[in-house]
Amino acid sequence: MEDERNGGLFETEVGGKWRRAYRVFATTVLVSIIWIWVYRATQAPAGYRRWVWIGMFAAELWLGLYWLLTQSVRWNPTYRRTFKQRLSQRYENELPAVDIFVCTADAVIEPPMMVISTVLSVMAYDYPPEKLAVYLSDDGGSELTFYALTQAAVFSKHWLPYCRNYKVEPTSPASYFKSASHPSDSTHRQDFTVVQRLFEEMKNRIENVTKNGRVPEELRLEHQGFAEWDSFTSSRDHEAIVQILLDHNQDTEGHSLPKLVYMAREKRPDHFHNFKAGAMNALIRVSSVISNAPIILNVDCDMYSNSRDTVRDALCFFMDEEKGHEIAFVQYPQCFDNLTKNDVYSGCLRIIREVDFHGFDGLGGPLYVGTGCFHRREILLGKSFGDGSRIDWKMENNHKETTENLIEKSKDLACCTYEIDTEWGNEIGLKYGCPVEDVITGLSIHCRGWKSVFYNPKREAFLGVAATTVDQILVQHKRWSEGDLLILLSKYSPAWYGIGRADPGLLMGYMIYCLWSPSSLPTLYYTIVPSLCLVNGVSLFPLVSSVWFIPFAYIIVSITTFDYLEFLGSGGTTRGWWNDRRIWLYKRTSSYLFALLDTILGSDLSFVISSKVTDNDLRERYEKEMMEFGGSSPLSTMVVTVSMVNLVCFLGFVMKLVSMDTETLKAYYETMAVHIMLCVVFVVLNVPLYLALFVRTDKGKVPSSVTVKSVSFSLFICTLFYFM
Numbered sequence: 216m217e218d219e220r221n222g223g224l225f226e227t228e229v230g231g232k233w234r235r236a237y238r239v240f241a242t243t244v245l246v247s248i249i250w251i252w253v254y255r256a257t258q259a260p261a262g263y264r265r266w267v268w269i270g271m272f273a274a275e276l277w278l279g280l281y282w283l284l285t286q287s288v289r290w291n292p293t294y295r296r297t298f299k300q301r302l303s304q305r306y307e308n309e310l311p312a313v314d315i316f317v318c319t320a321d322a323v324i325e326p327p328m329m330v331i332s333t334v335l336s337v338m339a340y341d342y343p344p345e346k347l348a349v350y351l352s353d354d355g356g357s358e359l360t361f362y363a364l365t366q367a368a369v370f371s372k373h374w375l376p377y378c379r380n381y382k383v384e385p386t387s388p389a390s391y392f393k394s395a396s397h398p399s400d401s402t403h404r405q406d407f408t409v410v411q412r413l414f415e416e417m418k419n420r421i422e423n424v425t426k427n428g429r430v431p432e433e434l435r436l437e438h439q440g441f442a443e444w445d446s447f448t449s450s451r452d453h454e455a456i457v458q459i460l461l462d463h464n465q466d467t468e469g470h471s472l473p474k475l476v477y478m479a480r481e482k483r484p485d486h487f488h489n490f491k492a493g494a495m496n497a498l499i500r501v502s503s504v505i506s507n508a509p510i511i512l513n514v515d516c517d518m519y520s521n522s523r524d525t526v527r528d529a530l531c532f533f534m535d536e537e538k539g540h541e542i543a544f545v546q547y548p549q550c551f552d553n554l555t556k557n558d559v560y561s562g563c564l565r566i567i568r569e570v571d572f573h574g575f576d577g578l579g580g581p582l583y584v585g586t587g588c589f590h591r592r593e594i595l596l597g598k599s600f601g602d603g604s605r606i607d608w609k610m611e612n613n614h615k616e617t618t619e620n621l622i623e624k625s626k627d628l629a630c631c632t633y634e635i636d637t638e639w640g641n642e643i644g645l646k647y648g649c650p651v652e653d654v655i656t657g658l659s660i661h662c663r664g665w666k667s668v669f670y671n672p673k674r675e676a677f678l679g680v681a682a683t684t685v686d687q688i689l690v691q692h693k694r695w696s697e698g699d700l701l702i703l704l705s706k707y708s709p710a711w712y713g714i715g716r717a718d719p720g721l722l723m724g725y726m727i728y729c730l731w732s733p734s735s736l737p738t739l740y741y742t743i744v745p746s747l748c749l750v751n752g753v754s755l756f757p758l759v760s761s762v763w764f765i766p767f768a769y770i771i772v773s774i775t776t777f778d779y780l781e782f783l784g785s786g787g788t789t790r791g792w793w794n795d796r797r798i799w800l801y802k803r804t805s806s807y808l809f810a811l812l813d814t815i816l817g818s819d820l821s822f823v824i825s826s827k828v829t830d831n832d833l834r835e836r837y838e839k840e841m842m843e844f845g846g847s848s849p850l851s852t853m854v855v856t857v858s859m860v861n862l863v864c865f866l867g868f869v870m871k872l873v874s875m876d877t878e879t880l881k882a883y884y885e886t887m888a889v890h891i892m893l894c895v896v897f898v899v900l901n902v903p904l905y906l907a908l909f910v911r912t913d914k915g916k917v918p919s920s921v922t923v924k925s926v927s928f929s930l931f932i933c934t935l936f937y938f939m
């Protein structure tokens with residue numbers, strides 16, 4: 216039994232049952248890594264092989280040190296549990312207000328119907344609605360999205376009571392009606408039918424309008440807010456729009472509804488808008504005059520709420536009497552509702568969620584990763600940890616003004632000149648200048664002395680849309696790895712700025728992500744050079760019979776086994792692990808490499824928004840777990856080229872094999888075992904890609920332009936190396 220009167224609002228468990236055993240294992244791996252370094256340092260051959268050898272040494276040095284960094288998050292895994300009973304017993308009447316920000320930016324790849332389902336889902340939390348305010352920031356400035364939101368405002372009057380009465384989960388109507396079966400209880404069934412009909416009608420209206428691409432005149436008359444679009448030129452050139460759609464109006468049962476606000480900040484072609492960070496900062500300001508809640512939750516427009524308890528869970532951390540005052544933000548994991556069983560694109564981020572972030576939590580707290588994160592408003596505004604860090608939960612909003620005044624004021628706060636000559640984007644609010652505004656902002660908060668908490672409840676708190684093509688996943692990871700590398704080079708670098716300001720273990724953890732992109736080089740070297748050497752018989756590894764072989768064999772076997780077990784232990788499947796390894800390779804040799812090049816060349820900051828729509832044709836293949844290679848970006852060309860180099864080397868090796876007698880074969884194996892293994896593994900890993908290159912005929916196959924380029928590149932590389 217929970218003792219409700221005593222004890223904290225949350226509990227922390229450090230360790231996990233395997234921690235001791237893991238530490239012993241990690242030590243053996245470290246010994247082997249050093250052993251390999253010694254081998255490289257002392258056994259270098261002469262001649263041109265020396266250079267190839269030095270390359271191997273450099274790669275192994277890097278990968279070994281990188282492995283050391285990854286130990287930080289495996290050292291002290293930490294798990295949290297909350298006591299919502301206690302929260303409500305002690306504080307039910309003093310619960311703080313919460314502002315919820317939903318961000319959208321493009322009505323085409325983020326369909327309005329999806330956006331409002333997310334909005335409705337977060338309106339329906341099990342939380343006093345008069346304390347909730349939901350803001351939709353629309354960087355697309357789309358009247359289609361606005362129209363959808365007006366419809367959602369009306370529908371919420373039915374949806375929220377329904378969710379409350381039947382404790383519905385998930386509270387996203389789109390997701391609920393997709394999977395819910397007709398309830399057996401008869402009143403519930405009646406209500407279900409009514410609400411479902413209202414939902415379908417709304418959906419039809421919205422989808423019709425979206426399909427036509429404009430809101431018809433007669434519908435525009437339904438809401439005076441459409442007048443804002445009269446002066447509208449384009450999504451990149453328009454005035455600030457702020458509309459309060461619900462001001463704690465009543466639902467059909469007379470209960471209050473949350474506030475609901477639409478905001479499209481001003482956009483002008485000659486003002487850089489700083490992507491999501493800019494939107495968040497405008498939201499922070501606009502909400503400060505409208506509701507000014509001390510707690511802020513932010514979600515991306517696809518990340519609907521899947522659990523009614525999330526707000527209360529988060530508050531258990533912030534309001535804990537003993538530790539609450541040190542916690543700046545509570546991050547929930549990013550989970551997805553469109554994953555297939557074996558997760559072909561490894562979109563689930565399984566190890567990040569089940570291993571890395573629990574590790575971070577033991578070191579001072581997880582990174583801020585954008586969506587699914589609760590913040591304390593004053594800390595986002597730049598407050599440092601110190602004496603005054605006990606929070607004033609009643610932080611009243613003293614703007615008792617008319618709605619017109621409020622809206623005028625808000626528009627000023629959302630105009631693009633507002634931030635000129637201010638500290639916004641620098642000392643105040645989310646940081647600018649980095650494609651991962653979230654991570655850099657979280658880091659600066661950690662460096663100001665705050666902690667954060669990772670809460671990973673059994674029932675996922677938020678569910679979003681994961682990538683469904685190779686190109687999408689590569690582009691997303693390019694943005695992430697480029698952003699993380701920029702953090703390393705930024706003012707807030709964990710490699711220098713952070714030292715002395717944050718826990719060294721935590722900084723090591725940050726470094727894992729910051730070094731994603733440079734890690735592409737050693738990985739690329741390892742994926743192609745040993746395979747190339749296989750053909751001309753140049754050995755870069757010790758003889759199978761020598762003692763030097765031991766650390767290589769040990770590392771290969773033990774790390775692979777460990778990786779596999781860790782993946783299964785985190786809830787993955789065997790094929791899921793294999794898919795994860797493939798995507799790992801693709802990200803490392805392509806996304807991360809291009810991120811590195813872009814950073815070195817200093818390309819302009821960009822933010823390619825992830826598409827959240829799939830057409831039926833694609834969805835069918837996705838559900839069959841066929842990889843989608845349809846793109847022709849340099850990113851996928853790179854992936855195909857690397858896989859082709861391995862295939863060509865493998866074929867060259869097979870041809871060589873055929874002409875060998877048993878004696879030569881034995882000697883060859885003795886010297887080339889590791890090369891053979893690496894090449895074979897890469898080839899087997901790439902089988903789905905080869906099928907997409909040479910066998911498949913559907914739209915997901917590799918486009919012929921990419922095939923031509925990649926095949927020629929790879930033949931060129933192999934020939935060049937062969938004659939070297």
Ligand SMILES: O=c1ccn([C@@H]2O[C@H](COP(=O)(O)OP(=O)(O)O[C@H]3O[C@H](CO)[C@@H](O)[C@H](O)[C@H]3O)[C@@H](O)[C@H]2O)c(=O)[nH]1
Pocket residue numbers: 318319320321325352354489490491494514515516517584585586650651652653691694695698822823824825826
């Ligand atoms: O100019 C922009 C661009 C994007 N967004 C919104 O930002 C969110 C994230 O964009 P998405 O394309 O879905 O990127 P992801 O890679 O899936 O997002 C992760 O990574 C981003 C940083 O790269 C963070 O901003 C996100 O919160 C985090 O979920 C979406 O809601 C967008 O609508 C804006 O509001 N304005």
Ligand SMILES: [Mn+2]
Pocket residue numbers: 515517679825
């Ligand atoms: Mn996203």
